[in-house]
Amino acid sequence: xxxxxxxxxxxxxxxxxxxxxxLAPIPYVGTVMLICTxxxxxxxxxxxxxxxxKLDLTTTKDSIITGALTGFVxxxxxxxxYAVVMAIMAKFFxxxxxxxxxxxIVNSPIWLLGVFIIFIGVLCATTNSFSGFATYYIINFIxxxxxxxxxxxxEDDDFTLQK
Numbered sequence: 001x002x003x004x005x006x007x008x009x010x011x012x013x014x015x016x017x018x019x020x021x022x023l024a025p026i027p028y029v030g031t032v033m034l035i036c037t038x039x040x041x042x043x044x045x046x047x048x049x050x051x052x053x054k055l056d057l058t059t060t061k062d063s064i065i066t067g068a069l070t071g072f073v074x075x076x077x078x079x080x081x082y083a084v085v086m087a088i089m090a091k092f093f094x095x096x097x098x099x100x101x102x103x104x105i106v107n108s109p110i111w112l113l114g115v116f117i118i119f120i121g122v123l124c125a126t127t128n129s130f131s132g133f134a135t136y137y138i139i140n141f142i143x144x145x146x147x148x149x150x151x152x153x154x155e156d157d158d159f160t161l162q163k
Contacts, residue, residue: 079120
């Protein structure tokens with residue numbers, strides 16, 4: 001992968017994680033957003049980039065690396081956005097959706113939050129590398145099915161009678 005593709009993956013992952021992190025404080029939606037960050041961030045970014053023509057997955061190694069990078073970066077931006085929103089809501093409005101998590105965000109030292117975010121980031125990288133791997137195989141399966149149903153006629157396939 002070249003630097004342009006990696007930069008696009010990181011930017012899209014940051015945007016996706018930020019959006020999911022800003023939606024996570026909504027009651028009952030936060031769990032869905034966390035599951036999306038844990039499992040679906042890589043497939044979303046990969047499919048978007050493939051459809052946009054910016055990414056071409058040729059090997060399983062590319063799909064695993066793309067998934068891990070997407071998962072880690074999306075988790076970092078998700079965690080930062082969620083922590084900031086929950087700290088603001090707890091300090092100024094006295095509102096919390098998860099008392100334990102909000103108390104940890106507001107009262108614990110920054111280094112401890114950083115360690116926790118990196119730990120969850122590694123977990124996200126692992127699960128998203130697997131989902132990126134599965135996305136690679138699903139995309140290739142769909143391509144193979146399409147090619148079997150729509151065979152392309154090559155110039156070498158023309159059989160002409162020779163006299």
